[in-house]
Amino acid sequence: MTYSLKETFPQGVRALRGAPGTPSGSATTPDPGALAAKVRTLAPSMTRSMQRVAEALAGDPAGCAHLTVTALAVRTGTSEATVVRTARLLGYPGYRDLRLALAALAAQQATGAPPAVTADIAVDDPLGDVVTKLALEEQQTLADTAAQLDMTQLEAAVGALAGARRIDVYGIGASGLVAQDLAQKLLRIGLIAHAHSDPHLAVTNAVQLRAGDVAVAVTHSGSTHDVVEPLRAAFDRGATTLAITGRPDGTVTQYADLVLTTSCSRESELRPAAMSSRTSQLLVVDCLFIGVAQRTYDEAAPALSASYEALAHRHAPRRRDGD
Amino acid sequence: MTYSLKETFPQGVRALRGAPGTPSGSATTPDPGALAAKVRTLAPSMTRSMQRVAEALAGDPAGCAHLTVTALAVRTGTSEATVVRTARLLGYPGYRDLRLALAALAAQQATGAPPAVTADIAVDDPLGDVVTKLALEEQQTLADTAAQLDMTQLEAAVGALAGARRIDVYGIGASGLVAQDLAQKLLRIGLIAHAHSDPHLAVTNAVQLRAGDVAVAVTHSGSTHDVVEPLRAAFDRGATTLAITGRPDGTVTQYADLVLTTSCSRESELRPAAMSSRTSQLLVVDCLFIGVAQRTYDEAAPALSASYEALAHRHAPRRRDGD
DNA sequence: GAGCCGCTGAAAATAGCTTTCATCGTGTGA
């Protein structure tokens, strides 16, 4: 099987440093649950006709599984080419494989409990409903994120971080907090990590990096200039660069050796995507943290306890546990 | 689709009246579970090579789902024709459809027996397990938090924030990020909110508060001195004080008019409670935010859009969405 | 031991999937 994929990845450049994005189809069944999430994640980067196809897929996976490329093209009022393009964007080598995943998904849905659909949070929802809906949405986001996380990239990212001489993390706004969270955690296990939210300082720091260092960019949009620039600087200096983004097609991935994609829950007016992406980002951060802690256990464990001890007296009478 | 079926049903007549044995392809999922049984039932009526194929199918449905006719023929040491014949005998119009059913079956099997048990994350867990376990744990935390949240207190807190002249949020370390998150969100909907992580500045600010202002303390331990002090100062000055804490018996609640309790998931060595409390805290913060946004919708909505507009140009070429 | 029957796989035929390419619409810069 030799799929050329020419049309899908025409950029070419990235390939030199190992193109990210492909969901490393190695696993026997790459969890079909990821499909719905992927559709949502990638929808913004789709063209109109591709969105029509994606919509049909998400709407009736079981039905679509029975259709040939041509049939699906007709049903969605598009062409075979578009259907195949959509399949590629969703991470499958071609329509054939998408169809298999679709069948699997349909089976899972049929087996699994009824979806328990969460309606959008409305302006006049009573507070009790808000809590419930929010919790469910976030739970969904977590499941989606876990399902579509590229384990190969994650492994590589953990490896890079664990062996890094120095780690810089860039993030602005809400993503800035996630960046800080990552840096804080890594510091606690004895790594040299810093989060930068000031764009100028970030770039200033980035140009100090070199091979063996790691730079991490956290951005939901994938194109936040103030975050892309530092990463680019680090990339140019030869540091290993990692992007944690909700948009695998964003500009940030051009300068990222490794990409970890976050998925966003349904957005609503009161709760825009940028705000709900946090959950997903934090899960990724935690995975990175635990991964690194495992790899460097001998140094991480004492470092972790040490930081508790250090903070213990900061708490009033009662028991110790760091905040 | 025009399958001639000549070899399998050479009688010709039956086809006209709807051949039996065909799993009535109309149904969305023709029950893939039946496959194993069918193999057993039909095995006696199979030729030797067909049995070899059927055996392979029953033995490793997931694996076979990935194979083309040719590949399966090779694996079973038979020919394409035999594979197709087997598929027909099993009741599918052709190999293509058998393959779909196979994928569905594999998915069902995978879903049916998921370990589900959230054992502690161990040092030697493979990364894939870590991701799954983490996601499950966090989901559990969210459910727990939502379940035990005191709606009366939440209502009251939302009311206080919505009508506040000025809002101060105190938090240190990991909780400091949550504090910042709350402040950022409230700022976006036009409230005057600030997060303080510097204990001295926090106290300095706290003593400026008075009735009509709101002070929020975020602390997992409930007794972080650097957070309790500012809240106490605010409390003494007559401001409305809110504590978001995991320990409703902590010292912080002594100076809190309102208390929102967060719940923490099981802690493990690699993932101490302080670190996992974040999820719960953030859910509470989001509930507060949405609650306030609902109450002040007329001002909140435009303020929210305004902040997107303001940030839009910060993103490189592609479509807008704030970080 | 010879003839018949039907299983079997090689290869031809076809259906379905993938790629290419020309066209069209849209947004951009002069």
Next chain:
DNA sequence: TCACACGATGAAAGCTATTTTCAGCGGCTC
């Protein structure tokens, strides 16, 4: 405002995978 460039799109060519055909071969019967 117009010309230009670029990306999206579908028609059709090209190719792969599936299906069908058909000749050969082995076993079974007489």
